[in-house]
Amino acid sequence: MLSYYNTVSLGVPGTAMASYTHLSEAERWALVFHIGQLYFDDTQKQAGRALWADTPDMRRIVPDMGTLVQTTPEALAANHPDHAMPLLAALIDRPALLAPGQDRALTTARQMLDAADQAYRSGNREEAARAALSAYLDGFELAEATLAATDRKLMAQIEADMMALRNAIREEETVNAVTQRVERLQVALNQAENRLHSDEHSVAAAFSGSFLILFREGLEAILVLAAMFAFLKKSGRSEGLAYLHAGWIGALVMGLATWFAATYLIDISGASRELTEGLTALLAAVILIGVGLWLHNKSYASRWQQYVAGQMQAAMNRGGLRAIGLVSFLAVYREAFETVLFYRALWSQGQHTAVLSGMVIATILLAGIAVALFRFSVRLPIRQFFSFSAALIGVLAVVFAGKGLAALQAAGWINAQPVDFIDLPVLGIYPTLQTLLGQGLVLMVLLAGILYNHRSPSAAPSH
CATH class of the missing domain: 1.20.1250 (Growth Hormone; Chain: A;)
Known part of the structure; x- marks a missing residue:
């Protein structure tokens, strides 16, 4: 997508492909996404939307707009051969799926939990504590109010488990114990995301x-x-x-x-x-x-x-x-x-x-x-x-x-x-x-x- 944007912006000298700099940046990106979605058929787009809704792990593969526009189909297919094309089809057709909000909040929570786990494994307890705190404050807390309206019990469980993780890091529990806490939280965040995406x-x-x-x-x-x-x-x-x-x-x-x-x-x-x-x-x-x-x-x-x-x-x-x-x-x-x-x-x-x-x-x-x-x-x-x-x-x-x-x-x-x-x-x-x-x-x-x-x-x- 980024190469398409550069072509639309700069044109191709010596060809009929002119520069579209007279369009605003937002208009050029809209044109690029319109062109991109023409590559996929409706079956791929529908399969990708179902995959995005039913499999929260897919949102970790393409967590934000920056990742989407810089990812090539070949690179994505190398790691995820069965899901690459449907996933790209859905996201390019409906980039609003990546709009910041609760999806972004939960993605941030997952990323910070992984960072906390990795830092603790490497012996950096202070960095692990900061990452675990950020997982709640910069991530999950921003989705709490809406999740509470949908599933208050799950919201309270995640909140309590995140506090327990921070206490476990401060009290220097074993690496395996901290990793198990992180894994339980990741499962709970997947459940939260499914609840929030329920139509x-x-x-x-x-x-x-x-x-x-x-x-x-x-x-x-x-x-x-x-x-x-x-x-x-x-x-x-x-x-x-x-x-x-x-x-x-x-x-x-x-x-x-x-x-x-x-x-x-x-x-x-x-x-x-x-x-x-x-x-x-x-x-x-x-x-x-x-x-x-x-x-x-x-x-x-x-x-x-x-x-x-x-x-x-x-x-x-x-x-x-x-x-x-x-x-x-x-x-x-x-x-x-x-x-x-x-x-x-x-x-x-x-x-x-x-x-x-x-x-x-x-x-x-x-x-x-x-x-x-x-x-x-x-x-x-x-x-x-x-x-x-x-x-x-x-x-x-x-x-x-x-x-x-x-x-x-x-x-x-x-x-x-x-x-x-x-x-x-x-x-x-x-x-x-x-x-x-x-x-x-x-x-x-x-x-x-x-x-x-x-x-x-x-x-x-x-x-």
Whole structure:
């Protein structure tokens, strides 16, 4: 295909074959693929498409467009005599089969797993660890949302097995043991690819994946924003709304900038993505602990009366309002950063109508939750309002702490020691010792703050 492209671009001097440089690069490639597919008959094309759909190993032979255009039929037939012509017929006829998306994500996962196995065999444990981490972050994770909509059990199995592989490399298990783990993962990835290519699931999986990505990532941000908005309205601090809105609007702008950069300027690695999400989540958790304890402090009637009378205005001065703006930014950006990258991968695999439908439904539901939460909270009496808001913010602090630590584990910054415990990612609960200890620490800080507020002299009811 590459030689065809050069001929179309440069022409053949002294013959009727003229140069087609007046066409754009994309138009020349389209012409080349049109010419190429004329070489094959419909039987070969249909056989190749069936082979591509039913035999995931074929996708390792021609993993991307670069390999396709540089491969000759003779070279492919030398290694795969029975499959070369049907495979080329299908891919040249329908190059969209190689479009980046979940296929590319799973191909990357396979390649990185092979690299990890080879590095471990050669004694390079650090390189093996990096490759195993990349297999998840730069590969499988980008296909997780859609696979979860199709086969959640398989998704959870692969995720757990990849973590077990990273632990096995870190703990220096035998070469045979690591190789066996890699082989099991390769089999599971083949199963995942077959599930994702099932025609009856493709539209539903795209819709469900799109819905789950936005709803899952947006729910926590909506809860934080709704609680902060209700507090500012209830306490008469309308001037703080400017900080709140500036935070989430700035986060959305940064999210769009991230999408632009990831698409046109740089390649954002999975480790960088998880590191950003983890650090912003932990910073948000720290701020939410302070905000939650401050709200709990105001749930005592005497302290609220002091606040309204102006005796405690310093507790929510411009510095406090800036903190609300920062929480607003962090809560939205940590979700937007990951969401735009996941949607970039999801969009590239097609089914655009289903993807857009999932986004619209998730947006409507999130907006409904925000309105309902705001209306419910502002109708509460002052004390119950602050108690409810403090409890919600405290729970979110625990959730953010768990998710932040899990992201740092995924990025390879901290170890992940599995324990026998429930797995509830929606609440930031992961069955690892480090995340559970971190959440336990946040709970202890919150309980200590609540106890201090309760025993403080000014907590006594006013008469």
